[in-house]
Amino acid sequence: MSQVDVSMSKPEATLANEKEACFHCQQPVPAGFSLHVEVLGHARPMCCYGCHSVATTIVEQGLTHFYKYRETKPGELPLIPEELANLEDDLVRYDDPDIQREFVAANANIQTATLAIEGMTCAACAWLIERQLHHLNGVKKVVVNASTERVQVSWDAESTRLSQVLRAIHQVGYKALPFQQADLEASYDRKRRGYIRRLGVAGIASMQTMMVAFGLYFDDIDDTTRLYFWWVSLLFTAPVIVYSCQPFFANAIRALKARTLNMDVPVALAMVIAFIASFYATVTDTGDVYYECVTMFAFFLLAGRFLEMQARHKAVANAANLMKLIPAIAERQTTDGWEQVMVKYLETGDVIRVRPGDTIPVDGELLDANAWCDEALLTGESRPVAKSQFETLYAGSINQDHPITLRIVATRQDTLLAGIIALQDSALEAKPKFVRFADVVSRYFVAATLIISTLTLVSWYFIDPSKAFWVTLAVLVATCPCALSLAAPTAMSGAISRLNRAGILMKQSALLESLPKIKTLCVDKTGTLTKGKFSIIRSQYNSDHEELLLMKIAAGLESYSEHPLARPFQRLAKAADVTNARNIPGSGISGVVDGTEYRIGSLSFIKQWHPEFKNALAPANVFLASKDKILAEWQVDDEIRDDAEETIAWYKSRGVEVIMLTGDSNLRAHTLAQQLGITDIRAQLKPEDKLKAVRKLQEISPVLMVGDGLNDGPVLAAANGSVTFSSGSDLAKSSSDVVILTGKLAGLRRLYETSLLTRNVIRQNFTWAIGYNLVILPLAVTGQVGPLWAMLGMSMSSLIVMTNSLRLMRNAR
Amino acid sequence: MNIDVVAALVMGLAGSGHCLAMCGGLAAAMGYQRSPMRLFWYNLGRIISYAIAGFIVAAAFFSISKVHANGLVYLRILAGIMMVLLGLYLFRWNRALLWLEKAGSYLWRYIQPLTQKLPAQKTSGYVFLAGMLWGWLPCGLVYSALTWAALSGDPFSGAGFMLLFGLGTFPAMFLTGVFSQKLATVLQSSSFRWIAGLLLIGYGIATLFIAAKQL
Incomplete structure (x- = not known):
């Protein structure tokens, strides 16, 4: 001491x-x-x-x-946080071209940007914003996405400015700012804190009002104390109405402004009516109070919204997290050496240097002879990929080996990574049928709720006026279609998140809905069932010669060929020295090694020397021979994907017919099909034949097409659902609904399973939500259920639907 | 189920802004804020101590109601006064309860050395013990709650009353550690204190009113 x-x-x-x-x-x-x-x-x-x-x-x-x-906070903080205060003045800043370069993509005079909107909750909001922006001169295109709370807007730079677009959105009551991945986290945090604050106020108030209400229910209290308790409850409920419930009121008003209905209309109505009635009762000391109903209703609804927001955030967080990994600073080459520069200032054509272990910040072509990259971020494949000179390296991949230099080909919003993220986002954009269904149904439901409530009020007024009010309140609360409107969107978010984590990108989330109905699976051969890379499957060497020597000769000869079939030979052994090499396209190579002339190539090429030769190895397609004899036979073919057989067997076991559509020769196609257990083979098809075949199959049942994104474009577009395996630059161009980034066919199985699961979850949700509303309605109308129980039931119903949907996010791997 | 239950919880809740600043600071200094488990044990210990205090005080006053017929009514008047003082206390008129705290600080002198024997931050058990000791900190809020516990009639409902009071302080103490500092600023904001203070004074006056009628 x-x-x-x-x-x-x-x-x-x-x-x-x-x-x-x-x-x-x-x-x-x-x-x-x-x-x-x-x-x-x-x-x-x-x-x-x-x-x-x-x-x-x-x-x-x-x-x-x-x-x-410790943090020393200012002692006094207002209960209500300041909003939108100085926002207007800041908007003009966004017209600065230097600031715009980070989020605006320009095409001639048309500029496009994605804006993040705060305060958007439903389809009505989307409609309102769309309408507002279309009124603006110079705005070309507006796409509003209610579930990700983003707007994609294109405008003519000559007739309007970005700040005007932003201001127009502010005028209808939303906060809009340029969307940047980095801000996503911050705005989510802000929203989360807002919800927690509102929940906190509602939670404390509902605890207090409940305690008081219990006291009032069970005790014989004299009138003075009762009235005092009413005032206490009023004091606690007032902040809930003014602060916690504000989102519900705002939504309801927006919907009414847009002349439509959403589920917040009956919610807001119920709360306002209950509060005003209670307030009136307290002031005049007559009738009943419903304070505990108001506060607990607010608390449970907020809790539901909070959970939904977190689920939605999880679904988009995967994409946002990718962008975070891009470094902010790069080394650029200048005339006097290397300088450190912000990545956002890099331009196409710049030369940058990337150290081993660093993440490549932009897409660029390799200037060094070779490099090893880890492209796990893009493809899910964790093994390093070899890159040779002038090949493209992608933003987000990690340089593995030695320092490399790149010439930039794409920056910022144009990189492949940005493309992948945009794809993930847009999957949430398209509204599948069942989401639209829920929108429409819940709108009618709301209308029905309001009509039934009015009828209830009128009827009870004649039957028993003293009960009319609380019965109507119970009907209003019990029938609110909150659970119904959550049923599909939450399940879709869950499913998309689940698939994203498994490396499956949904471009059209509607596919999740149609997939379970599909009974025919069409697969392309090259690049789908096979890896699209040729390798030596089987070989047979003449036993009179040393194998290694033959390999060296083959490697030497094939080094003069550009044909894809020649590739695996070039890696087979150290190439022997070849003189007088001649490349005969479509046939093979001839050349002299150590004074002997050899030929390597197709059967017909070899038969020119050995007309009576019959191949010993049945599927062989490349041969090596001297003038005297045949020296080696090889079967060079596309490697089958490891999980092809398993996946096809699985689809067949689900009762799906598997059909192979290929442009390849009959024989090769049949050999492969046999291996994989495919019985229906359509070979030697040109792209238009494939299209015809799919059209024909569609007459019987819907078709899922799995193919190569570039060559099979028309077929993929025609099929009811389409899947491609993509990596690299063709990703964004491919016209399929789903892209499997991992390059594993097993992704097809996961896709199918997830769609079945999603369908089940949505059906359960709908069944529960509609069933609950139908059961509770007569009970509430007849006065069997009080407002408090109606409210608890409705909240539980929403929470059950939410929890059921969240199951989709679990066990993703 | 009676008014006192509500009163206990409201007292705890209304006072939790103060708890946060004083005991919350202590918990932060001790490093309990870092894990929800520790925070939980610390607060549990604190509340248990309150309950023990409630038991003792209620037991001591139990006899009064036996000796004097009107004893409980006088106690009720005292409790009403305490409640009003607590309300004033929340209005930043700290003097209202300072004399009580001062009395309590004599008791604390005997308990405080014990806190130094505990290892700074060890297992849940130690944190729980630390919480129990810290529960005896001189605190006007606790003392005014104790006057209510005193008139509850028997030792067990006295303990129960203090338990509820503790539970009232629990959300604020616990949740701010786990969620965000924002809640603390709400609870400490003048508007909240103003409402809570008014509420407590109202309770106090109502109690005095009822007790006076019984005299």
């Missing part, structure tokens, strides 16, 4: 003392009170004996660092 100086001097009542704040708890020190503790070398004022004791202990235990590092 030696170094602690606790002074407890008698008060020297000064005026200054009054403004002093307690060093420990930062609340004002009462006038004339003087108690000090020495902390960090100064005598600090304390406001009470409690703080004095605590501070003394903290000092004695050597914990004074707490005082050094």
Whole structure:
């Protein structure tokens, strides 16, 4: 206790003392009170004996660092946070071209940007924003996405400015700012905190009002106390109505402004009516109060919205996280060496250097001879990929080996990674049928709710006027289609998130809905069932010669060929020296090694030397021969994907007919099909034949087409659902509904399983939501269910639907 | 189920802004804020101590109601006064309860040395014990709640009353650690204190009113 100086001097009542704040708890020190503790070398004022004791202990235990590092907050904070205050003035900044380059893509005079909207909750909001922007001169195209809360807008730079677009959105009551992945997290955090604050206020108030309500239910209390309790509840409920419920009111007003209905209309109506009636009862000391209903209703609804928001955030967070990995600074080549520069200032054509272990910030072509890249971020494949000179390296991949230099071909919004992220986002954009269905149904439901409530009020007024009010309130609350409108969107978010995590990109989420109905699966051969890379499957060497020598000869000869079939030979062994090499396109190569002339190539090419030769290895398609004899036979073919057989067997076991459509020769196609267990083969098809075949199959049942994104474009577009395996630059161009990034056929199975699961979840949700509403309606109308129970039932119903949808996010791998 | 239950919870809740600033600071200094488990144990210990205090005080006053017929009514008047003082206390008129805290700080002198024997931050058990000791900090809020516990009639409902009071302070103490500092600023904001203070004074006056009628 030696170094602690606790002074407890008698008060020297000064005026200054009054403004002093307690060093420990930062609340004002009462006038004339003087108690000090020495902390960090100064005598600090304390406001009470409690703080004095605590501070003394903290000092004695050597914990004074707490005082050094704690956050000291300003004492007074208003309960309601300031909003949109200075936003207007900041908007003009966004017209600065330097700032715009980060988020605006320009095409001649037409500029396009994605804006993040705050405060958007439903289809009505989307409609409102769309209409508002279409009124603006110079706006060319507006796509509003209610589930990701983003707007994609294109405008003519000559007739309008971005700041005007932003201002127009503000005028209808939303906050719009350029969308940047980095801001996503921040705005989510802000929203989350807002919800927690609102939940906190509603939670504390509902606890209090419930306690009071219980007291009122069970006790014989005299009128004075009862009235006092009513006032207490009123005090607690007022902040809930003014602050916590604000989102519901705002939504309801927006919907009414747009001359439509959403589920917040009956919600807001119920709350306002209940509050006003209770307020009236309190002031006039007559009738009944419903404070606990209002506060608990608000609390549960907010909790539901909060959960939904978190689920939605999870669905888009995957994409956003990718962008975070791009470094902010790069090394650019200048005339006097290398300089550090912000990645956002890099331009196409610049040359940059990337150190080993660093993430490549832009798409660029390799200037060095070779490189190894980890493209796991893009493809899910964690093995490093070899790149040779002038090949394109993609933003987001990691340089594995040695320092490399790149010439930039695409920056920022144009990179492949940005393309992938855009795809993930747009999957949430298209509205599948069942989401539209829910929108429409819940709109009618709301209308029905309002009509039934009115009828209930009128009928009960004649039956028993004293009950009319609370029965109507119960009907209004019980029949609110909250669960119904959550049923499909939450399940879709869950499913898309689940697939994204497995490396499956949905471009059209509607496919999730149609997939379970599909009974025919058409697959392309090259690049789909096979890897699209040729390799030596089987080989047979003439036993009179050393194998290695033959391999070297083959490698030497094939090094003069550009044909894809020649590739695997070039890697087979160290190439022998070849003289007089001749490349005969469509046949093979001839050349001289150590004085002997050899030929490598097709059967017909070899038969020119050995007319009576019959291949010993049946599927062989490449041969090596000298003038005297045949030296080696190879079967060079596309490698089958490891999981092809398994996946096809699985689809067949689900009762899906699997058909192979290929442009390849009959024989090769049949060999492969046999291996994989495919019985229906349509070979030697030109693209238009494939299209005809699919059209024909569609007459019987819907078709899922799996193919190569570039060559099979028309077929993919024609099929009811389409899947491609993509990596690299063709990703964005491919016309399919789904892209499997992992390059694994097993993704097809996961896709199918997920769509079945999603369909089941949505059906369960609808069944529950509609069933619940139908059961509770007659009970509420006949006065069997009070407002409190109606509210609890409705909240539980929504939470059950949410929880059911969240199941989709679990066990994603 | 009676008014006192509500009163106990409201007292705890209304006062939790103060708890946060004082005991919350302590918990932060001790590093309990870092894990929800520790925070939980600390607060549980604190509340248990309150309950023990409630038991003792209620037991001591139990006899009064036996000795004097009107004893409980006088106690009720005292409790009403305490409630009003607590309301004033929340209006930043700290003097209202300072004399009580001062009395309590004599008791604290005996308990405080014990806190130093505990390891700074160890297992949940130690954190729980630390919480129990810290529960005896001189605190006007606790003392005014104790006057209510005193008139509850028997030791067990006294303990129960203090338990509820503790539970009232629990959400604020616990949730701010787990969720965000924002809640603290709400609870400490003048509007909240103003409402809570008014409420408590109202309770107090109502109690005095009822007690006066019984005299």
